[in-house]
Amino acid sequence: DAGITQSPRHKVTETGTPVTLRCHQTENHRYMYWYRQDPGHGLRLIHYSYGVKDTDKGEVSDGYSVSRSKTEDFLLTLESATSSQTSVYFCAISEESEQYFGPGTRLTVT
């Protein structure tokens, strides 16, 4: 998985609780992305980063925030988890257009 890890790999949480997912890379790539994958929707971009402390919104950013304080880590926070945020979350990295994906985090919000 090209030096990308995601933690946790699985999480079950309750509605209304905050949740933080971590993406860690050892490739020193500039760009990092968070996607969610849901049946019938494919992958949708949540947020992305184009450098340390440089982030921007993707297609489905409502209810999510991100932070990137150092090159290797990109954090995704669900401020107050809802059942609609039950999904599989993938992190990806790139230096140019081709992206490398992490193994995913399966999040269930009950």
Next chain:
Amino acid sequence: SQQGEEDPQALSIQEGENATMNCSYKTSINNLQWYRQNSGRGLVHLILIRSNEREKHSGRLRVTLDTSKKSSSLLITASRAADTASYFCATDAGSNYKLTFGKGTLLTVNP
């Protein structure tokens, strides 16, 4: 909104046969890419074709791009059971190398 749309949604073939998947998109692009996803795993990059290219090969993969029709096809020749996976097209149409993915084609190769 989805930029790329794959067709068919599902494809079932026998080992040794060729598999063809199509992707249509809506706007001008910098490049188009194909990814594979095995069940429960992350996506793996297969091939990238730039907007000024018409055809590209990589091993048993052949990709074509028709920018006038805004469409691409992925051909897998002499398929194997290990090719069973979902295949996604993704378009790079803007800045910061953001990709827009289609919903994917589920390919099943029967031994």
